[in-house]
Amino acid sequence: MAKELWKGNEAIAEAAVRAGLQAYFGYPITPQTEILEYLSRRMPELGRAFVQAESELGAINMVYGAACAGVRVMSTSSSPGVSLMMEGLSYIAGTEVPAVLVNVMRGGPGLGNIAPSQADYNQAVHGGGHGDYPRIVLAPASVQEAIDMMGLSFDLAEKYRMISMMILDGSVGQMMEPAEMPEMKPIVERNWDWATNGALNRERRILSSIYIEPAAEEVANLRLANRWKEVQANEVRYKEYFLDDAEIVVVGFGTAGRVSLSAVRAARAQGIKVGLLRPITVSPFPYEVIDQLTGQAKAFLVVEMNMGQMLSDVRLAVRGRVPVEFHGRPGGMVPFPDEILHEVQRVNGANLSVQTDPIDGWLARMAEVK
């Protein structure tokens, strides 16, 4: 199929449709509203379910219900809206049903603003709803990647009976790029052996997140932990740029990653041996490749559009063997390639210690931002 110029949000919506999305429930919020708007037209046209719910709470619980029925279902929102969905997400996780959620992140905390941000990394990857549960989190950096990850999100959610989230910042949602759509997949009735989709001529099934007996809840938790080991072993994805001989490794996901690519190219042109690792799955996180890169790198530079969240995961992989430096723009600010190039030059020339907290140095350098 030929390339077309697609806006990120609309591309996500169409890609979900082509991946066999059967039901969508959502609530408008900038900068993701175009997804909902697009699907409000497209889903009824195909005879599929679309509901603009009364709130994000309503939307996520409708997703929960549809997920229990075993259909391909998703919701999309932006940061404050996703926060409202956390209780429902925890119930979905506890019930072990597959669901897809897209968070087009904006500046926060609180009402914040509608500018691009990556501040919900920890919420998506490490936290969110209550209780112990893993979830898959994909982080596209371009419109094409967002399209490709939409189908993958459904496949992974179903394969592991788990929430699969896609986190992107508002700029990927609003950007237009040439991209190729996959072919339209037919709706497949999957008839999962767990789905509560009508007990005619079969035993009744019960789906629930209640385990009144702590011992039974512990068994359920351990089942999730073991399933997560499988996800970690099979589903890590990332993209490498100029890493073969890199002595400095920049790590960034989503937009921070692609802006870093411009800086890495500019630094290479100056003869600095620098490369870029762009995690595509931020959960499961590519610990192993960072562990391997620690053998060749003299320093890492983590670049994020937040106050240093993925930084903790990189440090966990590096385990204090070489310095890990940080550059971040929080609050809805997007870094420019020039400032990351400046950071690469600084890290290249500096005598860094593994003993210092990278956040201290970052805050000192950010002191001029008033």
Place this chain on the structure above:
Amino acid sequence: MQKEIIIAGFGGQGVLFAGQVVAYAAMDAGKAVTWIPSYGPEMRGGTANCTVVIADEEIGSPLVQHPLLAVALNLPSFDKYEQMLATGGTLIVNQSMVDRGAKRMDIHTILVPCNEIAEEIGDKKLTNMVAVGALLSSLTELSIKDVEKALEGHLPARHKHLLPKNFEALRRGYEHAQKELDKVPA
């Protein structure tokens, strides 16, 4: 090769569409391209801008601090992007909406009376296409033909009758800018 272009003006001047037309032309010419709008509250009535990046390889940053090319359709955009342009870059200014000349001497500033030219053609809404035509004089990676084909291919069917006037606007903008460029001593 990488070229960055910022197109800026008041909301309603067709700034975002002008950028999309350039992006379509670049895509059809087989280039990598990104188009990104300012989507903040300013889109509701104030100034609007979009950034288009055209390259031969995977595009990194979709935003640039110091673009090589910019189009300013009003005075606030002229004030802002004159400062931000990269040295040696080219700034296309809608002369109809500004009351001053260039301040920076290390960039090329090309003044084009876009409103007047559009009105001569018979539709003030063509201001943006006059500006795109002028831009093409400095964006050698794309020809007027490329942009015409993009308009033909991607303009909604109900607007197709407007194509001849759009083509004329492109050509008039290009010719005006080319004349200005010819005045610049080599």
